[in-house]
Amino acid sequence: MIFMEAPVQRLKLTLINYMPDRIHQMRMRGELRRWKCNGDADELPNLLKQQTVRDYGRRFGLRMLVETGTFLGSMIQATQADFDRIVSIELDPWLSARAQRKFRSAGHISVLQGDSASRLASVLAAVSQPCIFWLDAHYSGGITARGPVDTPIVDELGQILRHPLAGHVVLVDDARCFTGEMGYPAMADLEALVRTTRPEMEFHSNQGIIRIHPRTR
Numbered sequence: 089m090i091f092m093e094a095p096v097q098r099l100k101l102t103l104i105n106y107m108p109d110r111i112h113q114m115r116m117r118g119e120l121r122r123w124k125c126n127g128d129a130d131e132l133p134n135l136l137k138q139q140t141v142r143d144y145g146r147r148f149g150l151r152m153l154v155e156t157g158t159f160l161g162s163m164i165q166a167t168q169a170d171f172d173r174i175v176s177i178e179l180d181p182w183l184s185a186r187a188q189r190k191f192r193s194a195g196h197i198s199v200l201q202g203d204s205a206s207r208l209a210s211v212l213a214a215v216s217q218p219c220i221f222w223l224d225a226h227y228s229g230g231i232t233a234r235g236p237v238d239t240p241i242v243d244e245l246g247q248i249l250r251h252p253l254a255g256h257v258v259l260v261d262d263a264r265c266f267t268g269e270m271g272y273p274a275m276a277d278l279e280a281l282v283r284t285t286r287p288e289m290e291f292h293s294n295q296g297i298i299r300i301h302p303r304t305r
Contacts, residue, residue, distance in 0.1 A: 131296030157225035218255030238271035
């Protein structure tokens, strides 16, 4: 009897075995070229999102990156030389195992498997310095895993805002999705959460990224 894998499992195996990082990098470079040619300032391509994380880390002197939604590990790959410690949480077992293998030789990188709304609590419990958070955990079809909610952003952000340390920076991807539909909170509701929990922090959205950080002059 021949074992027939489920379609989703076959798709994930195809990704892991036949989509090397260089192809993913080529696609991101193509995305950047199209963005430059089109003059589209609404949302940054992935390569510039990675640069944004690096820039905010340097701007606020942050040495630890916490990411939710590892996916193919491109954010870790792009920023691994910029931070002393990187922790990434991925719900999908296949994608988390892939990232764990990919970064197993890097002692300062940890990839955790599980629901970020649950796993983030243990990460925060061990945090002793201000961090930069890149929140990109959400269900988007294809090979991405689906948790109890399509996006755990309210739970994630609430935990970060209630953390006793001040000075964290939070960057949330896919700002366009925060319309109050498809399981996403409205942008105004997310801003209200920040204003009531951490009124000393700035909240604004620019080029597809929600940016929450200490006030600057």
